[in-house]
Amino acid sequence: MGGGQLARMMAPAATALGVELRVLAESPEVSAVAAVRTAPAGDYTDLDTLLRFAADVDVLTFDHEHVPTEHLRALQEQGVAVRPGPEALVHAQDKLVMRRAVEELGLPNPEWDEVHSAEELVAFGERVGWPVVLKTPRGGYDGKGVLVLDGPQEASTGTAAEWFAQCAEADSDEGLLAEEAVAFSRELSAMVARRPSGETVAWPVVESIQVAGVCDEVLAPAPGLDPAVARAAQAAAVQLAEDLGVTGVMAVELFETPGTEAGFAVNELAMRPHNSGHWSMDGSVTGQFEQHLRAVLDWPLGATDVVAEAAVMKNFLGGDNQDLFAAYPQALAAEPRAKVHTYGKSVRPGRKIGHVNVVGDAHELGTLREIATHAASILRDGEDRDARPTARGEDEAATPWGAVPEAQTQAPLVGLVMGSDSDWATMRAAAQALEEVGIPYEADVVSAHRMPSEMLEYGRTAHERGLRVIIAGAGGAAHLPGMLASVTPLPVIGVPVALKTLDGMDSLLSIVQMPAGVPVATVSINGARNAGLLAARVLGSGSGASAQQVRERLQVFAAELSEAAHRKGASLRDAVARGASATD
Amino acid sequence: MGGGQLARMMAPAATALGVELRVLAESPEVSAVAAVRTAPAGDYTDLDTLLRFAADVDVLTFDHEHVPTEHLRALQEQGVAVRPGPEALVHAQDKLVMRRAVEELGLPNPEWDEVHSAEELVAFGERVGWPVVLKTPRGGYDGKGVLVLDGPQEASTGTAAEWFAQCAEADSDEGLLAEEAVAFSRELSAMVARRPSGETVAWPVVESIQVAGVCDEVLAPAPGLDPAVARAAQAAAVQLAEDLGVTGVMAVELFETPGTEAGFAVNELAMRPHNSGHWSMDGSVTGQFEQHLRAVLDWPLGATDVVAEAAVMKNFLGGDNQDLFAAYPQALAAEPRAKVHTYGKSVRPGRKIGHVNVVGDAHELGTLREIATHAASILRDGEDRDARPTARGEDEAATPWGAVPEAQTQAPLVGLVMGSDSDWATMRAAAQALEEVGIPYEADVVSAHRMPSEMLEYGRTAHERGLRVIIAGAGGAAHLPGMLASVTPLPVIGVPVALKTLDGMDSLLSIVQMPAGVPVATVSINGARNAGLLAARVLGSGSGASAQQVRERLQVFAAELSEAAHRKGASLRDAVARGASATD
DSSP, X not given: OOOSHHHHHHHHHHHHHTOOOBOOBSSTTSGGGGGSSBOOBOOTTOHHHHHHHHTTOSOBOOSSSOSOHHHHHHHHHTTOOBSSOHHHHHHHHOHHHHHHHHHHTTOOOOSEEEEOSHHHHHHHHHHHOSSEEEEOSSSOOTTTTEEEEOSGGGGGSHHHHHHHHHHHHSSSOOOEEEEEOOOOSEEEEEEEEEOTTSOXXXXXXXXXXXXXXXEEEEEESOTTOOHHHHHHHHHHHHHHHHHHTOOEEEEEEEEEOTTSSSSEEEEEXXXXXXXXXXXXXXXXXXXXXXXXXXXXXXXXXXXXXXXXXXXEEEEEEBOSOSOHHHHHHHHHHHOTTOEEEEOOOOOOBTOEEEEEEEEEOGGGHHHHHHHHHHHHHHHHHSSOSSOOTTSOOTTSOOOTTOOOOHHHHHSOOEEEEESSGGGHXXXXXXXXXXXXXXXXXXXXXXXXXXXXXXXXXXXXXXXTTTOOEEEEEEESSOOHHHHHHTTOSSOXXXXXXXXXXXXXXXXXXXXXXXXXXXXXXXOOTTOHHHHHHHHHHHHHHSSSHHHHHHHHHHHHHXXXXXXXXXXXXXXXXXXXXXXXXHTO | OOOSHHHHHHHHHHHHHTOOOBOOBSSTTSGGGGGSSBOOBOOTTOHHHHHHHHTTOSOBOOSSSOSOHHHHHHHHHTTOOBSSOHHHHHHHXXXXXXXXXXXXXXXXXXXXXXXXXXXXXXXHHHXXXXXXXXXXXXXXXXXXXXEEEOSGGGGGXXXXXXXXXXXXXXXXXOOEEEEXXXXXXXXXXXXXXXXXXXXXXXXXXXXXXXXXXXXXXXXXXXXXXXXXXXXXXXXXXXXXXXXXXXXXXXXXXXXXXXXXXXXXXXXXXXXXXXXXXXXXXXXXXXXXXXXXXXXXXXXXXXXXXXXXXEXXXXXXXXXXXXXXXXXXXXXXXXXXXXXXXXXXXXXOXXXXXXXXXXXXXXXXXXXXXXXXXXXXXXXXXXXXXXXXXXXOOTTSOOOTTOOOOHHHHHSOOEEEEESSGGGHHHHHHHHHHHHHHTOOEEEEEOOTTTSHHHHHHHHHXXXXXXXXXXXXXXXXXXXXXXXXXXXXXXXXXXXXXOOXXXXXXXXXXXXXXXXXXXXXXXXXXXXXXXXXXHHHXXXXXXXXXXXHXXXXXXXXXXXXXXXXXXXXXXXXXXXXXXXXXXXX
């Protein structure tokens, strides 16, 4: 029911599964119509239309939550499988019902109350503190039906006054929803899917970035999220799905609230595929649209694992550009990794008309966001106003080998540091080995004793900056490798550099004899070349196409080493043979 | 043109890009009709039908290669953008034309000749040796139009005789194609896409496994393929696409021929999405169907990188099961990682009715193949005849966290070996650290001196068996870590085990002082716990969700270590304070 972009994006999943998807469309022009074989236009608030449409379908599900509950009950009475059913769906339709349910389940709610008048609202504001958020329980989306009131004077004027007047005129006793303005660090979303037989699965919790009340960008999984909070948020979403009897996909929008007991609070529910789940179309083994179809058909659910470490979703709203197709060549040429999903909707300013997904490694999250934002902005603007310096130019052909984009290959993966610039004479052999294997690195002097704070800062931030291995060389009382290892989760390779006395034994023992809990991978005295090769082995041991490339290069290396040894053996044999014949 | 599964699978890509896809269908029942809004039935050999259909489309492309060349020329003359054009397409339509082109480009062909009679065929067979392969230049697919002849007596009987008779009756001088029966180790496929403006991209070369002349399974990228052969095969496919002026996707089917100069030979061409490229729908940033649409629309092409290390595609042909949907619950429940693509075709024995894709890490390729085969066979048979012991049972719910399947978490990632079982007292600390961090490992005694061949074998096969790090402990003249490092591309961590004399200094120097080219990551004397933690850092440094889990656990560890140190400091301060007050 409903022919928006959510229905449209179910169509590809239906095709793959061999399911026939029919759409009851608001009009022949709506988004989903072009994507399915059968899409009659009809009014979803008219019960006869609904009954006719439902007469020969197996399951009825939703693009939006606006079909009247009493119609859904009537459909159920006629034997139609309505999924999610009206008893569950009302929690997504009515925010007061939702708040009560969250409270009954003992899940973290913000402070809230039902208010029928400006007076009640002011009393609520005085109790929880201003500003407060006022919401119409039904009909809101994307920031509509939501009002932030800074103080009591705003409770009886403007939109708030209008809403209270409408309440008073209505037949029901239902009021408005007042909520505290939660102090949150960011917005999260926990998505789950449940089938009628009871199986429930959860995707990783994502970060959702809103602009002017509209979802703008989603980072999956939410970067840096406390694993305990992630699990609790998933558990809350699973519990809601099970206790409310949800079928299909449900998004639980959350506030991250560090310092509170739970670490999060429930914001809103959506019982259908959701903007915060679009990343899963390209970033998860099972995308939310396929999962929704499987769930409402009561088929077993698919794996929710991520296919790459990280995914970024960027919405594009209608902007200056009226002709998306005219902008495609520039957008696609600039960002060959961008997955563009268009909704086939006419362009109106601020209207959601598509989104871009990009997947990749967690350490390149910044790049993934740039790619998604860049492609989306070209489509929105119709021109490239903020060229990414590392993006592919339109005149430049893609590499035929599907190589990793330059931006990625050039970001350093190995941090090569030493206690003194005099160590470079030894340490350059590590740099050379990395260059031979084609691994990008950065080199710097970071002295444990002369610049201790900078040294610790280097170690602490190494992982966030995308480094995956640290090579540290030092001599004498060689503390640099061990100190770095104590502040980074990355593997640290230590190179004992020999000084003038003691033949490097002081350096070796300073580096290798670390206490239990803080390992340093130590190579031989002055063994910088091996440190570079060991870093390559570490990177080649990981997953991903780039790891495989490294392994292949290392195998070529090993073959060359073996060949060189054979050659030297042959010349030695030759020399011995010549010597032998000379003395014959 | 054409409403088979290839046209059907273009529909989801068209929806995402907002492109309207229309299909000229052979009948209203064919595969693609259910997936698009507009799919008139019509005869593709009738020029008027083609002209009517093409009147208001922007670009015409193909589900198959059977539209007569003269009709395509006529369409071009009417201004229709036919992509690929007839000049290119003829190389996929006519195998004799293809062989001549491959020869002219200097790319590796098998021995071949055009033969018009049994006599010419026998002469060819005597020249290149029997058996020989006889092909009709046009109209063949999936093993049809191909005959293997074991000796001269078969040249003038049966199907061969019929074909020669048809040749003689035809107006043209064209004969049949005779080819040597190439001695190949396996079949490969190199897929490329080219747009009219000239940009060409290539996917990784894949292995294609044929059963009875029909594609059965595809492994992407082709496991263990010599990188030089992979690059040469990609370059050959790119050259063919460019020199023949191909637009759209092209598959170059290849024989892998180890020992020959090129290492491969061209088998056949297909100028459209191809069965050997179905893996890319779930395994590549840009799937072949999206890429084909982009290429024929002359839009910039998408990245061809793999999204995970490995992908497996398994076809399912019509079998005992007539009702695919009835088998879905069992198939989907058993294999939640399987991506099922059905073609909406009626089930006939041996007919391609769908395929299953699975993506994952390269080291679990065996598991990926099992998953794909298992899901496909349940759909084919309608029942689970070969239950995988590690597959999820139907009564068992999916874990709500989208956890890695058990089979994967239990495969050892770290090989923990030691020169003697007496080393276990020391080395068990490494095992314990791995257990604490939740990393599966295997432990064994592999003595460098007492079982040298087994030791080398262990090192050589470690990577293929899925290990990603080796920890080796040894004492005295401790050769085990360095010897293993010389035969594996994996990182090797060496633990010097102290013996009764010399305090382990002999072990330390034997392990750490490796020659340049063969690194060993050495930890402190008896530092087995650090070896385990270092292995964890290496695994946590890689890509993938599991790496991230390891990093998170290591961070918890570091926090605990720091807390313990703080606690000890506090009790020491307490003790000192108590002592101080006592002496007050």
